[in-house]
Amino acid sequence: MKSLANRRAKSVALLALVAVVAACGLPRTGPTKREIYAGSVQREGDAFVVSVNDRVTRATSVVPALGFSNNFVRAAQLGSDIIRPGDTLGLTIWENVEDGLLSGAASNSTSLEEVQVDGSGFIFVPYAGRIRAAGNSPEALRQIITRKLEDQTPDPQVQVRRLAGDGSTVSLVGAVGAQGVFAIERPTRTLATMLARAGGVTIEPEIAQITVIRGKERGKIWLQDLYEHPELDIALRGGDRILVEGDTRSFTALGATGSQSRVNFESQTVSAIEAIAQVGGLVPTAADPTGVFVLRNEPAEIANQVMGRSDLVGEQRMVYVLDLTKPNGMFMARDFAVRDGDTIYVTEAPFTQWDKTISALFGSLNTVSSVRTIGG
Numbered sequence: 001m002k003s004l005a006n007r008r009a010k011s012v013a014l015l016a017l018v019a020v021v022a023a024c025g026l027p028r029t030g031p032t033k034r035e036i037y038a039g040s041v042q043r044e045g046d047a048f049v050v051s052v053n054d055r056v057t058r059a060t061s062v063v064p065a066l067g068f069s070n071n072f073v074r075a076a077q078l079g080s081d082i083i084r085p086g087d088t089l090g091l092t093i094w095e096n097v098e099d100g101l102l103s104g105a106a107s108n109s110t111s112l113e114e115v116q117v118d119g120s121g122f123i124f125v126p127y128a129g130r131i132r133a134a135g136n137s138p139e140a141l142r143q144i145i146t147r148k149l150e151d152q153t154p155d156p157q158v159q160v161r162r163l164a165g166d167g168s169t170v171s172l173v174g175a176v177g178a179q180g181v182f183a184i185e186r187p188t189r190t191l192a193t194m195l196a197r198a199g200g201v202t203i204e205p206e207i208a209q210i211t212v213i214r215g216k217e218r219g220k221i222w223l224q225d226l227y228e229h230p231e232l233d234i235a236l237r238g239g240d241r242i243l244v245e246g247d248t249r250s251f252t253a254l255g256a257t258g259s260q261s262r263v264n265f266e267s268q269t270v271s272a273i274e275a276i277a278q279v280g281g282l283v284p285t286a287a288d289p290t291g292v293f294v295l296r297n298e299p300a301e302i303a304n305q306v307m308g309r310s311d312l313v314g315e316q317r318m319v320y321v322l323d324l325t326k327p328n329g330m331f332m333a334r335d336f337a338v339r340d341g342d343t344i345y346v347t348e349a350p351f352t353q354w355d356k357t358i359s360a361l362f363g364s365l366n367t368v369s370s371v372r373t374i375g376g
Helices: 002-023 033-038 054-060 138-149 191-197 223-228 272-278 300-307 329-335 350-375
Strands: 048-051 088-094 109-116 122-125 129-132 157-163 169-174 180-183 208-214 217-222 241-246 250-255 261-264 287-298 316-322 343-348
Touching: 033 287, 033 343, 048 300, 054 300, 054 329, 088 138, 109 122, 122 138, 129 138, 138 157, 169 191, 191 208, 191 223, 191 241, 208 223, 217 223, 250 272, 272 287, 272 329, 272 343, 287 300, 300 316, 316 329
Parallel strands: 048 316, 169 241, 250 343
Antiparallel strands: 088 109, 088 157, 122 129, 169 180, 208 217, 208 241, 250 261, 287 316, 287 343
């Protein structure tokens, strides 16, 4: 009887010691599942804790739309032959006499290369004077120069060539093969062709975003959408600024995952199962697959849909719960979309915390026993 009482007393003392050790706050990766639920609105917290199902997945599957406004899409392509201020022209004039006004005795032609159209749109041609070139095609300007010269030299023959100049140029910066200022010419009058002219993009096409700034207006598009939807290949305008950059969206992974870090999106859409895979999956010896949480500040419109209400105003703290052990749990995780700024947190399994408690307890007892042994 006495031995049985001693064993019971030791058991009670051991349980009490385990409780004390557990209460001291053992190391862990974050809050437990119970602690997260304790912070819900239903328990006087400030976050809505919601289990993910098909309805929640549909309500939250919002992907930021990128595209161009009608002002961009409806803009017609520039006429490649219209001369503009800043353009460079090449002029050749033939005269029907041996010793003409412009040509010497040895030649009956004169070439004026790289004649710059000034800011007011004019050029100067000897014996023809100051002529307005901007707004005219090379053919119209040829006729104007011919009329100006024919009173002074018989039957002049004039050729006008529009060279690449800075009259209609765009600037390309960011992740392109060659950054710089490029003239809008016949082959490069649209966004896609201008990108090709600059050497294409130098980052993964799946995450490449293209921003076009035109005056006070700007539009942004995915590179993949640009090629999948030809109608979005907008016509360029002089002065356009084009920026090519990678997707800046990211999410944060914490808890019992392969790595705890801030992770950039690798495609236009990322599901919860893909996000977990990106950080190395769940830790098999520590993770609780019933406690995968996605924390997010949700706009009121979506929060009301998720909660089946209409009275929520402003951003709401939402905690979405994924249970991967359910029959369709993996499908739910595959269909649930992760968004920019989300935090994915995987709780530890209850056994993991118990194992830490036991290890801390018996590790301490073993240490005390070793000290006593050394001390004799």
